[in-house]
Amino acid sequence: MDPTTGPLLGFYDYDLLVIGGGSGGLAAAKVAAGLRKKVLILDLMAPSARGIKRGLGGSSFNADSIRKYLQQTSLLGIAINDSQMYGWKFKEEVSHGWSDLVQAVQEQVKSSTVELKRELKSCGVIYLNAWGVIVGPHTVEVTETNGRKRCLTAETLLIATGDRPQYLGIPGDKEYCLTSEDLPSLHHPPGRTLVVGGSAEGLEWAGFLFGLGMSVTVMLQPDLLPGFDCKMAEKIENHMIVGGVNFLYHCSLTKVKQTEDVISAPPQHLSKGRLQVTVMYKDGQTKHEDFDTVCHLFFLFLQHYPHQDQQQPHIYICVAVVCRCCSLLEGKHAPATSVWSVSGCSAAKSMLHFSGCCSEPRFCAQQLLFNCCMFLCVRSTGRILVNERDQTNIDYIYAVGSVQHGHPATTGLSVHAGRLLARRLYGGESILCDYTNVPTVMLTPLEYAACGLTEEKANLTFGENSIEVYHSFYWPMEWTLPSRHKNSCYVKVICHIPEQERVVGLHIMGPNAGDVLQGFVTAMKCGLTKQQLDATVGIHPGSAQVLTSLNQTRRMTDALMLRGNC
Amino acid sequence: MAALVRSRHRWKRINCLQVFTRNLTGKYNYDLLVIGGGSGGLACSKEAAQLGQKVAVLDYVEPTAKGTKWGLGGTCVNVGCIPKKLMHQAALLGTAVKDAKKYGWQISGTVCHDWATMAEAVQNHVRSLNWGHRVQLQDKKVKYLNLKGSLVDEHTVRGVNKAGRETILTAKNIVIATGGRPKYPTTIPGAMEHGITSDDIFWLKKSPGKTLVVGASYVALECAGFLTGIGLDATVMVRSIALRGFDQQMAGLVTDYMEAYGTKFVWKSVPNRVDKLSSGALQVTWTDTQTGSQHKDTYDSVLWAVGRAPETKALGLDKLGVQLNKETGKIVVGADESTSVPNIYAFGDIGEGRPELTPTAIKAGKLLAHRLAGQSAELMNYDNVPTTVFTPLEYGCVGLSEEEAEKRHGKDGIEVYHAFYKPLEFTVAERDASQCYIKVICERGGNRKILGLHFTGPNAGEVTQGFSMGFQCGATYSHLLQTVGIHPTCGEEVVKINITKRSGLDATVTGC
Numbered sequence A: 001m002d003p004t005t006g007p008l009l010g011f012y013d014y015d016l017l018v019i020g021g022g023s024g025g026l027a028a029a030k031v032a033a034g035l036r037k038k039v040l041i042l043d044l045m046a047p048s049a050r051g052i053k054r055g056l057g058g059s060s061f062n063a064d065s066i067r068k069y070l071q072q073t074s075l076l077g078i079a080i081n082d083s084q085m086y087g088w089k090f091k092e093e094v095s096h097g098w099s100d101l102v103q104a105v106q107e108q109v110k111s112s113t114v115e116l117k118r119e120l121k122s123c124g125v126i127y128l129n130a131w132g133v134i135v136g137p138h139t140v141e142v143t144e145t146n147g148r149k150r151c152l153t154a155e156t157l158l159i160a161t162g163d164r165p166q167y168l169g170i171p172g173d174k175e176y177c178l179t180s181e182d183l184p185s186l187h188h189p190p191g192r193t194l195v196v197g198g199s200a201e202g203l204e205w206a207g208f209l210f211g212l213g214m215s216v217t218v219m220l221q222p223d224l225l226p227g228f229d230c231k232m233a234e235k236i237e238n239h240m241i242v243g244g245v246n247f248l249y250h251c252s253l254t255k256v257k258q259t260e261d262v263i264s265a266p267p268q269h270l271s272k273g274r275l276q277v278t279v280m281y282k283d284g285q286t287k288h289e290d291f292d293t294v295c296h297l298f299f300l301f302l303q304h305y306p307h308q309d310q311q312q313p314h315i316y317i318c319v320a321v322v323c324r325c326c327s328l329l330e331g332k333h334a335p336a337t338s339v340w341s342v343s344g345c346s347a348a349k350s351m352l353h354f355s356g357c358c359s360e361p362r363f364c365a366q367q368l369l370f371n372c373c374m375f376l377c378v379r380s381t382g383r384i385l386v387n388e389r390d391q392t393n394i395d396y397i398y399a400v401g402s403v404q405h406g407h408p409a410t411t412g413l414s415v416h417a418g419r420l421l422a423r424r425l426y427g428g429e430s431i432l433c434d435y436t437n438v439p440t441v442m443l444t445p446l447e448y449a450a451c452g453l454t455e456e457k458a459n460l461t462f463g464e465n466s467i468e469v470y471h472s473f474y475w476p477m478e479w480t481l482p483s484r485h486k487n488s489c490y491v492k493v494i495c496h497i498p499e500q501e502r503v504v505g506l507h508i509m510g511p512n513a514g515d516v517l518q519g520f521v522t523a524m525k526c527g528l529t530k531q532q533l534d535a536t537v538g539i540h541p542g543s544a545q546v547l548t549s550l551n552q553t554r555r556m557t558d559a560l561m562l563r564g565n566c
Numbered sequence B: 001m002a003a004l005v006r007s008r009h010r011w012k013r014i015n016c017l018q019v020f021t022r023n024l025t026g027k028y029n030y031d032l033l034v035i036g037g038g039s040g041g042l043a044c045s046k047e048a049a050q051l052g053q054k055v056a057v058l059d060y061v062e063p064t065a066k067g068t069k070w071g072l073g074g075t076c077v078n079v080g081c082i083p084k085k086l087m088h089q090a091a092l093l094g095t096a097v098k099d100a101k102k103y104g105w106q107i108s109g110t111v112c113h114d115w116a117t118m119a120e121a122v123q124n125h126v127r128s129l130n131w132g133h134r135v136q137l138q139d140k141k142v143k144y145l146n147l148k149g150s151l152v153d154e155h156t157v158r159g160v161n162k163a164g165r166e167t168i169l170t171a172k173n174i175v176i177a178t179g180g181r182p183k184y185p186t187t188i189p190g191a192m193e194h195g196i197t198s199d200d201i202f203w204l205k206k207s208p209g210k211t212l213v214v215g216a217s218y219v220a221l222e223c224a225g226f227l228t229g230i231g232l233d234a235t236v237m238v239r240s241i242a243l244r245g246f247d248q249q250m251a252g253l254v255t256d257y258m259e260a261y262g263t264k265f266v267w268k269s270v271p272n273r274v275d276k277l278s279s280g281a282l283q284v285t286w287t288d289t290q291t292g293s294q295h296k297d298t299y300d301s302v303l304w305a306v307g308r309a310p311e312t313k314a315l316g317l318d319k320l321g322v323q324l325n326k327e328t329g330k331i332v333v334g335a336d337e338s339t340s341v342p343n344i345y346a347f348g349d350i351g352e353g354r355p356e357l358t359p360t361a362i363k364a365g366k367l368l369a370h371r372l373a374g375q376s377a378e379l380m381n382y383d384n385v386p387t388t389v390f391t392p393l394e395y396g397c398v399g400l401s402e403e404e405a406e407k408r409h410g411k412d413g414i415e416v417y418h419a420f421y422k423p424l425e426f427t428v429a430e431r432d433a434s435q436c437y438i439k440v441i442c443e444r445g446g447n448r449k450i451l452g453l454h455f456t457g458p459n460a461g462e463v464t465q466g467f468s469m470g471f472q473c474g475a476t477y478s479h480l481l482q483t484v485g486i487h488p489t490c491g492e493e494v495v496k497i498n499i500t501k502r503s504g505l506d507a508t509v510t511g512c
Helices: A023-034 A058-085 A098-123 A200-211 A230-243 A267-272 A327-331 A347-359 A411-426 A455-462 A513-525 A530-535 A544-548 B002-021 B039-050 B074-079 B081-102 B115-139 B218-229 B248-261 B358-372 B402-409 B424-428 B460-472 B477-481
Strands: A014-019 A039-042 A125-128 A130-136 A139-144 A149-159 A193-196 A216-219 A246-248 A251-258 A275-281 A286-291 A293-296 A315-317 A376-378 A397-399 A440-442 A448-452 A467-474 A489-496 A502-509 B030-035 B055-058 B143-145 B148-153 B156-160 B166-176 B180-182 B195-197 B211-214 B234-237 B264-266 B269-276 B282-288 B294-299 B301-304 B308-310 B344-346 B387-389 B395-399 B414-420 B437-443 B450-456
Touching (some): A023 A039, A023 A098, A023 A125, A039 A130, A058 A098, A058 B081, A058 B424, A193 A286, A200 A230, A200 A440, A216 A251, A230 A448, A230 A455, A230 A502, A440 A513, A455 A467, A455 A502, A489 A544, A502 A513, A513 A544, A513 B460, A513 B477, A544 B460, B030 B039, B030 B358, B039 B055, B055 B166, B081 B218, B115 B143, B211 B294, B218 B234, B234 B269, B248 B395, B248 B402, B282 B301, B395 B460, B402 B414, B402 B450, B450 B460
Parallel strands (some): A014 A039, A014 A149, A193 A216, A193 A293, B030 B055, B030 B166, B055 B143, B166 B344, B211 B234, B211 B301
Antiparallel strands (some): A139 A149, A251 A275, A440 A448, A448 A502, A467 A489, A489 A502, B180 B308, B269 B282, B387 B395, B414 B437, B437 B450
8 A cells, every 4th residue: 555645545435536437537547546546436427318328438438539430431521522533433422321320430439438448447447337426525425327325435536527518498409409419329310400509519510410411500609619719710610611511690599399200200201301490680580490400519619718818707606615514505505604705706796696506507517516515616607616736625626627617628638637637646746737738629621720829819918019920821732633722721820929939829720630730739838939840841741841831921911822832 | 165155145145234233243144053953953943033143943854764754843743752642642542432431431332443543633733733833933033944954164054955955054153953863773684674663653654553663662662552552463572671761660560551451572582683574564583582582473563662863973073073972972062062062062862961851952952042142051950850651551750760769879778658559530440550659769868858759650741740840849758748639639649658668568558
């Protein structure tokens, strides 16, 4: 036994108890177990409204892999088209079989879940398919699927429950609408689809379905890619419009109803339209339209890059420390001493909003029922406030991943944060998770990857005069033979002039953008400057080399178009 | 001679005003003459013209033994990177079509490949690039001369056109960037008569059919790779080792993948002779150097990829006393690309010890133009040049190979982190990923500076580029550790690397 925790272990069942088997939780658990700690991980997802369950692994193992598979599917569709220009000959028209894809993807997800469980076992993490509710200090009530309840204690608790799709709250949403969790389990092709939400995931799904030959309409509700670089967002939207995806602006979905009985409609009649949606425009006009499938995806990346610069007036104390105050939830009152105050927020005010905050069934954080421990959450999102050590206001409770407030929600980041946390807790290291320069990738038809600041944020932070934006269109060589559009792929490098043009933001839109970006993220970590970008020899012939020869600045031209090539 | 002087005077008159306004001595026709219109030569001449110099570029393509010839742009555009990458893409698309079935795309019947369609598309693209280069030279006011240039003295070049007419040109500085051409073996009967090289393969109108590729350089492996990928029977004959100069563990993975992919390998063998049979097929006889036994097989094409030789013979360098390396025939150059004769510079593939890569030539050419125009003194940094081999499984690397790192720092002086990973897109497609591998070589002491980075897998070139940037910034292992991964990509596996070779642990990446 590790001598440092020797005496304490006597009091608790576990060293670390992780609630939520997502990427962040798993990473932390594995590292902790590797450092010879006793770790328990709890993971149970309530089925979605449609009854779709998912296995262990949280959003990374399920949603992210599925996203990648679907992107690959739509890219392969393009590849099939391209391949004819490259000399490949097909006997017949190529079509897509949805059910084959779903089956292949589900099998893959299942087998990776099995593999993951095996891996957890091999590194000594104990895994329980059970609910966890924090009921007392260091104590979690565990409810297994068969209803058996017991209390387990742990020295440290880690919340990594992530987030889940949210329903629209309109008539017909739960009955007829699908979320991103349901789509990959659909047994028939979605057909004519309305995607509600202009988030990254919304656009990704629109792209996937469009790539499989479906007719797709995207309703931007509330906005196009909030938090992303505006000019890049416009380019992504533009690329999709040119491709043939429809967009609806300034409107909202008010009602969804069924026009035909699902069971009686044979699959070949799918295109007839089974769902009638009512769309209300800003000016009050309403319109009815028919779709086969409505899916809404405006939840996940909504808080992608929260506007931290705006004063957040809504930091409320949802729950405060001190146990024995289960009355808080039921009686909605608590001894004033139990409330931890936060600057700018009076305890009284927080109490008023408490019920409002926690009654929103928005994020899993609430499902944990913090009815003994009071957490600092953000009213608008229900996410947990943490300090730079990923610690909540209760010393022994930590949170990582998208359940945290104010940090970008990407799987890579959750894994990174989870690992560093475990190393800090048990490995004697002190490296904090750096929440700036977090890379993110969007698997839209034209992949988009970014790291660091958006142009707007950079202008706001440093002032327009100390920012130089280098940009360029590029034409990937693979695109030349199929003569795809020349001015689609685009890179943008945002430099801070006073720091020898240090790169503070890097945006890439083009094939394999994520792969291209990764190395640059490391370089940014080392303080990459524009001069170093220029001094690097490119890899020919590749797309990434465009970043080594940027010389056009936004100042020089706002209408940059590629004329020549190579 | 009198005619020559007159012609020089005529030149001078025509350009007098221009020369005057450019504030030059007017002693020469040009400020800069570039011999060779390849990537490097074009970059150098365009850059110099941008800086206000009067520049001409001489480009002339000597047809190959098979009579193949091409336009402006040099090896990269015509018979190198560009057509190669496009044909590599054609092969990748073949794999994509196979994968697509697993992803639910319904493709009935057999899918076959038509060489002529691909070749025509590729050749048209290359022609459009040739044209693009011409236009760019015109735009940038660089005089393009379709002449074969040779040196007369340190300021004078003799140009000969297709018809054999001579032109004499003078310039303050002369830059040689003629690059190299593939070699034929000299001792193998039938090699030149019946064989082709990488200069021909991209311009074939008809499919090469069953092909024997002799050599195991990256050119050989890339050609054999795309030939296999488009469904042809391709065999690689290797004399000793594959990818000499590259990390040998990585080279092994590349060839293992190719073998699984369908490329045949004949190891440790040297060809003896090539005979044309009455059927038109080529019969190749070779000796297994290990057993000494003789073997025979017939092929439709034999592709020699046994190395490249510099294009120095016709330049008249010996008369001027430009120092050449006796073994390689390349020009001995200094750090500033200067040769042993003043005012004559050489860079690109023709420079001794220089990497034979387009981007280095472009960068070196631009920097040289700046120095010659007196705009800067910045020298080209030839260290840590990243490169990628576009074999069926791409291999990208930057920095030292493990062998080289061991030699420089000692076995105990380095720490090698490695990982076998599985790209997500391979899983549904049920493709074997046992050669997808990453290796990061770090100094063992100090702050564990990264010495070399090697990556095999899809999009290796794209992944490597960013990390080569990290080399510029002095990236260390802890920088890698502190980088947030981009999920789900292959690149993220590089920043997740944590198993050392020394530990002997299984390096297979599991889970997420």
